[in-house]
Amino acid sequence: MSHSDRVRDRYADIALARKVRVVVLAIGVVVTTAAFYYALTSVGFFAANIPRYLPNFLGALGDFFPFLTLSFPYVDPAGFIEYWTFIEERNLIWGGFGGDTPLLGEAGITLAMGFAGTVMGFPLALLFGVLGSGRVTPFPFNFLFRGVMSSIRAIPALVWALIFIPLGGIGPVTATLAIATDTIGNLGRLFTDELEEIEDGPIEAMETTGANKPQTITFGMLSQVTTPFIAWTLYIFEINVRIAVSLGIIGGGGLGQVLSVQQGLFAFTNMMATILVILALIISVEVVSQRVRSTLRADEETQGLVSLLLGFPQRMAESVLK
Amino acid sequence: MSRITVDGLTKRFGDTVALDDVSFEIPGDEFVVVLGISGSGKSTLLRCLNGLETPTAGTVRIDDAPVTGPRDDIAMIFQQHNIIGQMTAYSNALTGSLNRNSFVRSLFQLQDADDKLHALDALETVGLLDEAQQRARQMSGGQQQRVGIARALVQDPSVLLADEPVASLDPGSAQQVMGYLRTAARDRGLTAIISLHQVNLARKFGERFIGLRNGRKVFDGYRDAFDMDVIDEIYGDIDTEELFAPEGSTSGDAASAGGSVRDGPTGDTTEATPDGGSRQ
Numbered sequence: 001m002s003h004s005d006r007v008r009d010r011y012a013d014i015a016l017a018r019k020v021r022v023v024v025l026a027i028g029v030v031v032t033t034a035a036f037y038y039a040l041t042s043v044g045f046f047a048a049n050i051p052r053y054l055p056n057f058l059g060a061l062g063d064f065f066p067f068l069t070l071s072f073p074y075v076d077p078a079g080f081i082e083y084w085t086f087i088e089e090r091n092l093i094w095g096g097f098g099g100d101t102p103l104l105g106e107a108g109i110t111l112a113m114g115f116a117g118t119v120m121g122f123p124l125a126l127l128f129g130v131l132g133s134g135r136v137t138p139f140p141f142n143f144l145f146r147g148v149m150s151s152i153r154a155i156p157a158l159v160w161a162l163i164f165i166p167l168g169g170i171g172p173v174t175a176t177l178a179i180a181t182d183t184i185g186n187l188g189r190l191f192t193d194e195l196e197e198i199e200d201g202p203i204e205a206m207e208t209t210g211a212n213k214p215q216t217i218t219f220g221m222l223s224q225v226t227t228p229f230i231a232w233t234l235y236i237f238e239i240n241v242r243i244a245v246s247l248g249i250i251g252g253g254g255l256g257q258v259l260s261v262q263q264g265l266f267a268f269t270n271m272m273a274t275i276l277v278i279l280a281l282i283i284s285v286e287v288v289s290q291r292v293r294s295t296l297r298a299d300e301e302t303q304g305l306v307s308l309l310l311g312f313p314q315r316m317a318e319s320v321l322k
Numbered sequence: 323m324s325r326i327t328v329d330g331l332t333k334r335f336g337d338t339v340a341l342d343d344v345s346f347e348i349p350g351d352e353f354v355v356v357l358g359i360s361g362s363g364k365s366t367l368l369r370c371l372n373g374l375e376t377p378t379a380g381t382v383r384i385d386d387a388p389v390t391g392p393r394d395d396i397a398m399i400f401q402q403h404n405i406i407g408q409m410t411a412y413s414n415a416l417t418g419s420l421n422r423n424s425f426v427r428s429l430f431q432l433q434d435a436d437d438k439l440h441a442l443d444a445l446e447t448v449g450l451l452d453e454a455q456q457r458a459r460q461m462s463g464g465q466q467q468r469v470g471i472a473r474a475l476v477q478d479p480s481v482l483l484a485d486e487p488v489a490s491l492d493p494g495s496a497q498q499v500m501g502y503l504r505t506a507a508r509d510r511g512l513t514a515i516i517s518l519h520q521v522n523l524a525r526k527f528g529e530r531f532i533g534l535r536n537g538r539k540v541f542d543g544y545r546d547a548f549d550m551d552v553i554d555e556i557y558g559d560i561d562t563e564e565l566f567a568p569e570g571s572t573s574g575d576a577a578s579a580g581g582s583v584r585d586g587p588t589g590d591t592t593e594a595t596p597d598g599g600s601r602q
Contacts, residue, residue: 201404205470208372209477210394210421215428219417223406 063268083273090258090270092277107281109172110254114241114285117176121183122233128184129191135203136195136217146192152185157243161252175252179240186239190232191225198224227296234289241285245278255281324395324480324513325350326371330380333366333537340366342537343380348515348530353507355528356517357556363537364517368485371515372396384481394421397474399484399503403466407459411450411469414458415441418476437476444472447509448502464495468502475506482507482514488523496520500527521553 003011040046062068067079087093095105104112131137132145155163160178167174198221206220222229248256255278262270291312326348333341341363348354358364369375371382373391382389384396397418405414419437420428427433445451448468453461458469467487474482484503488496500516504527507514518524524531531548533541533556541552 199404201400201402202406204374205398205400205404205473206417206420207392208374208396208398209418209473210392211417211428212420212425214425215420218425218429219406219420223408226408 060268064272066269082269083276086270086273087277092255092258092274106253106255106258107277110244110248110256110278111241111281111285113172113176113179113244113247113252113254114237117179117244118183118233118237118240120176120180121187124184125187125191126229129188130195130217130222132188132192133195133221135198135221145188149185149188149192152181153189157182158246158250161247161250170251172253175244175247178247178252179243182243183236183240187233187236190236191229194225194228194232195221230296231293234293238282238286238289242282245282324385326481326513326515327383327386328371328380329383331367331370331377331382332379333363333370333375334378339537341370341377344534344537344539345380346532346539346542348513350513351511352513353504353527353529354513354515354532355524355530356515356532356534357519357521357524357541358517358534359519359557362534362556364519364534365485366537367534368398368483368515368517371481372398372483374398394477395479396481396483397477397479399467399470399474399482399487401486401489403463403470405458405466405469405473407457409458410455411445411458411461411465411472412441412454414469415444415454415472415476418444418473418478421477440478441472441476444475445469447475447506448472462495463491464499467491467495467499471499471502471506475510480512482512484514484516486517486519489519496523497526503527521557 066082067076068074069076091105093105093107095103095108128145128149132142132149134142157178160181161170161174164174164177202224203216203220206216244254245256248254249260251257255274259271259274262274329345331341331344356364356367366375370377373389373393419433423433442451445454448471450465450468458466488499491499500523530544531541532539535556540555
């Protein structure tokens, strides 16, 4: 079968392009492999003797999971009791009625740090987020506020806690302040992004009613984004509770601090008990926040609080069965 | 009621001439329909009239005061409603009173009872009093546009502008909304300028007509002069018979410009310009 010259030329072009692609791909694989090897060398991966320590780790697993046994039925309920004893003894969940803050256990303190930090950071996040939007502040000046938020984000919450040490050492107070600062950077950025998405129409409509600038911003812009703003705030709250755990590890109090102390004592069973409480706390916060967010998104009639609470088991069951 | 004077209005966007030396005067209390195809300059004209756009040349004066930016005596109704979906119909209507209230008062809805009753009055005018507490985004397109009209009325304007207020509505809702607009303008003695692209609606509700084509004014006159030739002039070489057909076959008054015009939803039957042209 004969082919026209144009077809043959085209075929040659395609074959060449294919060869070039294979060479480029090969170079990419070689470079990535070399970089990976170099990275492992720099972290001292090959100098470490993981096989030698593996038995240690396996031994510790027995402490981490005291309910596991080597003989049938492989599960010993006494192990769970060990967890529970520690949780009870150290008031991880429930603080009892004495003390300065009745009822709040260590989990409550972690939750409180995350909550208070979110509430403290919110107003400034709102202010900076709104002023960072190009529609509110004219172009070069909005970058002043965006820049402040970027700088705040560039420094992790852990480092903010270190920066606040002179305010009275590391503790729940400085941890809360660090979370609040972190919230300004992250939540503010989400607010700014959300404001880029809104429509011009309602803004113009508010201008034509003779509204002043703050009124135009509030009714024309912010009223379009109240739902996403609440949803983002809840999302940041979830993250802040997680940050509160890690700040506890450097001494910020709450579950993180308990974890760090037990780690220092090599009390691995107690560590795992604390980790289980952390898991339960974070998951509960997420479940609640998810529920609230999906209720907000759903275009339903606003329900009263009572019917919201009474209807919860049924909605939960419906969701589970879906 | 306000007198509107437009003198040599020209607006260019880069190389595009949206409006080319448009002049007219509206003495007040008139229901004016601006006609033209898409891109003929209708929206630009209305946006210049209320100060959302700054003219390249020429002036717009309302009662001798030049328009330089949005002002509270000119209310605007938009094609896409531009009402705020998250808020109730009532709250939306109440935003019409922003110019009379401070930021804090409006933020916490602390307006005078007068303003609040005014908002409910306006909702009653557009037939939405029962739906006042419904969220705007749950309403139909026609209802949303009526909320937009209510907001404009709460503003207590002397001039009412509407930029293709019924373009996104079905024919039934479109007639209803136009009916409410005309009733509101008449009852409150407003100068109304409405842009439309549907000839049959224009003929049904308009009193005076301004035709735009490629940014130029090609017609300005009352019902008696608004005939087939004019429509040809505005719309160019298209089958204009078709444009007449729906109106002619449904209400039967199209052939003679200006018979009795059936009123929309309010149910009052009014003889609109029975002499075929003179203003009321």
